[in-house]
Amino acid sequence: MRLKSIVLAIALVTSAGAARAADPRYPDWPCPQAKVPEISIAAVWSGPAIDDVGASWKNDAKLAELVAKLAARRIPLEQAQKDVADFLTGTAEEKTRKGKLLFAGLFDTLNAQRTSVMNGLERVMRKQREAVDKVRADTIAVQEMHSSANPDQAKIEEMTNQLNWETRIFEDRRRVMKFVCEVPTAIDQRLFALAREIQQDME
Numbered sequence: 001m002r003l004k005s006i007v008l009a010i011a012l013v014t015s016a017g018a019a020r021a022a023d024p025r026y027p028d029w030p031c032p033q034a035k036v037p038e039i040s041i042a043a044v045w046s047g048p049a050i051d052d053v054g055a056s057w058k059n060d061a062k063l064a065e066l067v068a069k070l071a072a073r074r075i076p077l078e079q080a081q082k083d084v085a086d087f088l089t090g091t092a093e094e095k096t097r098k099g100k101l102l103f104a105g106l107f108d109t110l111n112a113q114r115t116s117v118m119n120g121l122e123r124v125m126r127k128q129r130e131a132v133d134k135v136r137a138d139t140i141a142v143q144e145m146h147s148s149a150n151p152d153q154a155k156i157e158e159m160t161n162q163l164n165w166e167t168r169i170f171e172d173r174r175r176v177m178k179f180v181c182e183v184p185t186a187i188d189q190r191l192f193a194l195a196r197e198i199q200q201d202m203e
Contacts, residue, residue: 028122031181035118039111044192047199048096050104057105063098067105070194071113077190081197088201099202103195110191117183124173131170138163 029035041050057063066087070080087102088095142159145151 026122028125029118030121030125030128030177031184033181033185036184037115037118039107039114039188039191041107044188044195045103045107045199047103047195047202048100050100050107053100053104055104055108057101057108060101063101063105067102067109070102071106071109071190073186073190077193080190080194084194084197085201088198095202099198103198106191106194106198110187114184114187117180117187121177121180124177128170128173128177131166131173135163135166135170138166 023029023035026035057067066083069075070083084102088099090098138159142156142163145156145159
């Protein structure tokens with residue numbers, strides 16, 4: 001029965017893999033959401049241009065610390081928005097300068113986080129494909145052992161256990177990937193919300 005279960009798992013794995021990667025540009029992308037490699041500034045920011053800011057936000061240790069705090073998803077968005085409001089004080093000119101620097105830092109940091117998560121998802125997807133090939137090959141080997149004139153039951157048991165373990169790892173990865181697929185969208189939403197807060201507090 002265990003062997004039949006493994007064969008069924010392979011069939012499900014193969015069909016699941018075939019259903020993914022609908023966009024041929026990104027064959028390793030495992031998520032149902034379309035892959036958008038980078039967030040564009042225009043999609044989240046309608047404030048003053050930040051071309052003159054560049055990466056200068058990194059030169060201010062306190063600002064860099066605030067950017068890291070605001071970008072951390074463990075910090076509730078409401079708290080992050082309050083921290084933005086507390087930071088953007090002073091004259092209109094000071095608010096504009098500080099707001100541009102803060103947004104530039106958040107844009108760079110959250111975009112980098114997002115890219116890291118997506119690259120990780122694609123690495124795991126490649127491992128999943130390798131796992132499918134390994135499970136398929138091991139299943140064929142076990143079937144051949146069963147068909148031999150003098151099957152080695154101990155070896156069959158060992159290989160079957162290995163197949164069960166490989167299938168379990170595959171399923172564990174699949175569950176994790178399903179959760180992590182939501183992270184890029186969560187990052188998009190956080191950046192948009194914080195950008196909107198910055199723009200409001202600059203006014």
